[in-house]
Structures are given as C-alpha cells and as structure tokens.
Amino acid sequence: MSTWPPADAEPFALEGTPFQRGLAQAAAGRAACDAVRRVTADRLTEAETKGLLTTRAGQFLDAQMAFARSSCMPELEELSGVAEGFGIPVDRLFAALHLGILHDLSAVPDGLSDGCSAWAVDGGKDGPIVVKNRDFSGAHSGIQRVFRHEGPDLAQGPMFCLGSLGSPGAYSSGMNGAGLAIVDTQIGTHRHRPGWLRYFLMTRLLSQFASVADAVRFIRAQPHVGGGSLVMADAQGDVAAIELGTTAVAVEMAPRVCRTNHFTSTMLALETLTDPVSTIEDTSHDRRAFLDRTVPGAEWSAQRAARLMATHRGDASQAGPLCQHPDAGGTRTISSVVYCCASRLMYACLDNPCTGPWHLMRL
Numbered sequence: 001m002s003t004w005p006p007a008d009a010e011p012f013a014l015e016g017t018p019f020q021r022g023l024a025q026a027a028a029g030r031a032a033c034d035a036v037r038r039v040t041a042d043r044l045t046e047a048e049t050k051g052l053l054t055t056r057a058g059q060f061l062d063a064q065m066a067f068a069r070s071s072c073m074p075e076l077e078e079l080s081g082v083a084e085g086f087g088i089p090v091d092r093l094f095a096a097l098h099l100g101i102l103h104d105l106s107a108v109p110d111g112l113s114d115g116c117s118a119w120a121v122d123g124g125k126d127g128p129i130v131v132k133n134r135d136f137s138g139a140h141s142g143i144q145r146v147f148r149h150e151g152p153d154l155a156q157g158p159m160f161c162l163g164s165l166g167s168p169g170a171y172s173s174g175m176n177g178a179g180l181a182i183v184d185t186q187i188g189t190h191r192h193r194p195g196w197l198r199y200f201l202m203t204r205l206l207s208q209f210a211s212v213a214d215a216v217r218f219i220r221a222q223p224h225v226g227g228g229s230l231v232m233a234d235a236q237g238d239v240a241a242i243e244l245g246t247t248a249v250a251v252e253m254a255p256r257v258c259r260t261n262h263f264t265s266t267m268l269a270l271e272t273l274t275d276p277v278s279t280i281e282d283t284s285h286d287r288r289a290f291l292d293r294t295v296p297g298a299e300w301s302a303q304r305a306a307r308l309m310a311t312h313r314g315d316a317s318q319a320g321p322l323c324q325h326p327d328a329g330g331t332r333t334i335s336s337v338v339y340c341c342a343s344r345l346m347y348a349c350l351d352n353p354c355t356g357p358w359h360l361m362r363l
Helices: 018-028 030-049 055-071 073-086 090-097 099-106 138-143 198-208 212-220 279-297 302-308
Strands: 012-015 115-121 129-137 144-150 159-164 173-176 181-185 229-233 239-244 249-253 256-259 331-340 345-349 358-362
Touching: 012 018, 018 030, 018 073, 018 144, 030 073, 030 090, 030 099, 030 138, 055 073, 055 090, 055 099, 073 090, 073 198, 090 099, 115 181, 115 229, 115 239, 115 279, 129 173, 129 181, 129 229, 129 302, 138 144, 144 358, 159 198, 159 331, 159 345, 173 198, 173 331, 181 198, 181 331, 198 212, 198 229, 212 229, 212 239, 212 249, 229 256, 239 256, 256 279, 302 331, 302 345
Parallel strands: 012 144
Antiparallel strands: 115 129, 115 256, 129 331, 144 159, 159 173, 173 181, 181 229, 229 239, 239 249, 331 345, 345 358
C-alpha cells in the first residue's frame, strides 16, 4: 500500500440541477467520452448476444421507466443529462443500469462481474467509517471518478459520489455534507418488480437525509426492484446494513456490519440467485467470513481499513480475497474507499488498493 497519509486531491466538480450535473460529466474530455460510449455499447452488445434483452426484459424496462417517471424524477433527469452529454440514447443507458437485474430475469449463467466487499463501524480513531472495495469489469477502471455534486436539490449540502463516468449519482458509493455515507453490494435475487433501482435510491438518500434512521425509514416505505444490499453509517455513529428484496427489506442495526454478494438475513437468504460461473459469487462467502472474523476484533482507523481492503487470499491464514486481480473474465477490484463520517473525509483509491495510489478528499 502507498505511503500514508495520502496527498489531497480534487474531485470532479458537478454543479447545478440534476440534469446539468449529468450533462457536465462530458467535460471529462474526448478520450473519456469515447471510452464511456465504447464500454456502454460493449456491455449492451454482450447482453444482446447472451440473450438478456428479451421481450420480457423490454416489458420490465418499460415498467421500470414508468416507475422512475412517477417516483424518481431528479435521478432520471440526471441520467438524461448524462445521456445527452455522452450522446447515448437515454433508454439504452437506462437498460445498461439494469443489466444485473436483466441477468437475474434471464437466469442465464454469464459470469457476472459486478461484486463488492463492504463494512462499517460506529467509531474508532477516525470516528464512524464506511468502507468498500468495488469489483467489476476492468473496462470500467479507466472511467472511475470521484464526483463532488453541488446543487439546489441537495438538502444536505454537497455530496461525494464514487462511480463511473456515464453513470448517474451514487453508482457505487457516496457521502453527503451531513456525514451520511452509503455503499452498496450486488446480490442477485430470484424476484424482481418495478421499484427503486439501487443506484437511484442511494442518490436520493444522500441528497435528502442526514441520518441512518431517516434513510432506513424511507427505505422501508418504498417498493424496491430487488437485489443488492446497502451498508451505511452517519456522523453520530449509527450503523446499518440493509438487504433489498421485493417482498421484504431486511435491516440490521449494529455497531459493526459487513456485506458481500449474497443475502444473509433470515427473511432473504433463500432469495439469493447464484451464478455457477461467476468468480465474484464463488468468493462471496469467503470474503464475508473473513470480514466477520476481522472487523469486530479491532480498533479501526482509515489507514487500518485501507490496509485491510488490500488483503489477498494467502496473505494470512484463512484470509478472504478482498483485493481481487484480473481473472479470465476481466473482473478485478477497480476502486476502494473509506468514508470518515464525522470529519467528512474520503480516502479513495481508483485501482487495486494493494498497489494503487490513495487520495484524500475533503467535503
């Protein structure tokens, strides 16, 4: 891991209305814009080849768009700005955001590469922290960015979002001006219905709420498309992990929580949809077991958390492969982040955390 503490860095600034912030992503430059268009086209072409974009999928996307227009207009407006900025039809970009769900609906084993390891604790040397490694296709490694959003719709002030160019809001994680930090993990599920897409939900939570309690109340009251989990903490030290089903939302409130890529709550554990050819799912139980053994037994700081996320299988006895390097399908850890909720500091590595440089950003 690189020298600690990291040097200060500047995020990609996005200002204005949601549409204007989405549109402003295209200021990243021609090479980045070309990469976004190529990655999006490649993912959709691959989905078509694998039979994910069926008539049933189209009907589901139509229902999802209707729900978004009725319940998620700020988030949909941001997506529309992104689409215009990069010259991608908004319905194609909307479909790309739902590829994990379309994979579940198709039940076609395809080695889905979207995974994550996430955890949070209520205090320590740097106060409450939320931590995540993002595992995804290496094609996204060149378009990872930390965005700083500022606009009149953001009730809790500016917010950081770590994600990919060409994607809206909190596509992977974020923290707002009140110190609420949220990260997600991908979990396939047998059931989906029209409802909140996880990436739109995370953006709404960060834009409107200051506390875990308020975020959980909102989540409980909404319909969800299903799949995935959220891990969050706030500046006061409240911590939660939420598993998102269609028929149930499972909430764990505890001083320390961990999630990887399978449901573990009693009400949703049997809803996990497994992919027999996915390396992400193959390691999910090992990564979760390693976090469950490691996270409760230490006093955590941002530096110690970053060091943990650089762990490989074999680094220690029964170590889980939190830091993943390219496999046959191109899956790897493309970013790592530690949010310090009380101090509003963000430590981010846009690469494998074992070798990539870490950056410090101040909200």
